[in-house]
Amino acid sequence: MTGATVPTITLHDQTTIPQLGFGVFQVPPADTARAVSEALEAGYRHIDTAQMYGNEAGVGEALAAAGLPREEVYVTSKLSNASHRPDDARRSFEETLERLRLDRIDLFLIHWPLPTRYDGDFVSTWQTLAELAKEGRATSVGVSNFQPDHLDRIVQETGVVPVVNQVEVHPYFRNETVRAANAGYEIATEAWSPIARGAVLDDPTVVRVADEVGATPSQVTLRWHLQRGDIVFPKSVRAERMRENLGALEVELSDQQMAALDGLDRGEDGRCGPHPDTFDRIPD
Numbered sequence: 072m073t074g075a076t077v078p079t080i081t082l083h084d085q086t087t088i089p090q091l092g093f094g095v096f097q098v099p100p101a102d103t104a105r106a107v108s109e110a111l112e113a114g115y116r117h118i119d120t121a122q123m124y125g126n127e128a129g130v131g132e133a134l135a136a137a138g139l140p141r142e143e144v145y146v147t148s149k150l151s152n153a154s155h156r157p158d159d160a161r162r163s164f165e166e167t168l169e170r171l172r173l174d175r176i177d178l179f180l181i182h183w184p185l186p187t188r189y190d191g192d193f194v195s196t197w198q199t200l201a202e203l204a205k206e207g208r209a210t211s212v213g214v215s216n217f218q219p220d221h222l223d224r225i226v227q228e229t230g231v232v233p234v235v236n237q238v239e240v241h242p243y244f245r246n247e248t249v250r251a252a253n254a255g256y257e258i259a260t261e262a263w264s265p266i267a268r269g270a271v272l273d274d275p276t277v278v279r280v281a282d283e284v285g286a287t288p289s290q291v292t293l294r295w296h297l298q299r300g301d302i303v304f305p306k307s308v309r310a311e312r313m314r315e316n317l318g319a320l321e322v323e324l325s326d327q328q329m330a331a332l333d334g335l336d337r338g339e340d341g342r343c344g345p346h347p348d349t350f351d352r353i354p355d
């Protein structure tokens with residue numbers, strides 16, 4: 072376990088979330104309990120999963136095996152694109168709690184807005200999540216992949232502001248428009264694919280800064296996010312990389328080093344993932 076304590080971010084509902092966590096996208100379901108157990112062993116106390124990852128049960132198995140006090144672990148999941156209708160959202164939320172073996176989740180998100188599906192109605196979906204928070208089954212609720220106009224619409228039509236918006240952010244895609252919209256509503260930004268799935272790790276600027284501070288490219292990139300104030304949860308199936316990524320807590324970047332990484336932004340060309348305005352995949 073790293074010597075440094077993971078900082079927390081206070082969300083606008085006054086709950087706190089560990090700023091550095093562990094993501095399990097593309098961790099095979101059969102390997103998830105092992106990976107999450109190793110992450111907890113390494114010192115992670117924030118796990119980010121989703122219904123569509125198909126591995127919530129593995130997360131639940133690892134949490135049960137670890138036997139940590141419930142308040143010491145922060146767990147997030149996200150609503151499947153197949154379950155946006157209010158009745159489906161409620162039913163699938165209950166299934167998520169069962170798979171995670173929890174009676175409440177810390178954070179539940181709408182995974183994608185899907186503006187071209189469900190007659191463009193993500194507002195009733197958001198209203199349903201707001202009800203789950205009111206009932207206390209989800210301590211906090213938020214969204215993922217929401218563009219500024221999507222945020223405006225749910226806030227205007229429901230009056231409920233998400234605590235987080237989880238969107239793609241890394242040095243090749245700084246996504247400043249969405250980060251600014253989030254900040255305007257006091258919504259915390261969660262940066263997904265924080266190391267661009269590995270793509271930034273052999274960038275000459277990242278490698279140079281890593282050499283300067285005596286850290287690895289992944290640690291430097293994660294540190295860049297932390298100093299910007301975003302929440303991150305890098306994924307790795309390898310225990311040594313899980314520990315390496317936690318080492319980002321012990322690095323410090325100067326203003327010039329931060330600016331050097333800022334300068335890598337490629338705008339829209341830098342995205343690794345789909346655009347939220349057009350992404351419409353609904354799983355079987």
Ligand code: NDP
Pocket residue numbers: 093094095096097119120182215216237238262263264265266267268269272289290304305306307308309312313315316344
């Ligand atoms: P990341 O940017 O975290 O990169 C993960 C990749 O980098 C894996 O291939 C991993 O390989 C490799 N890697 C991890 N650490 C290191 C290291 N220290 N050195 C070298 N390579 C490394 O990508 P993700 O897309 O997984 O994003 C992180 C999390 O964000 C997800 O797990 C998920 O929780 C969330 N997410 C959310 C999305 C959304 O729509 N809301 C979309 C995408 C992600 P290996 O496992 O072999 O070590």
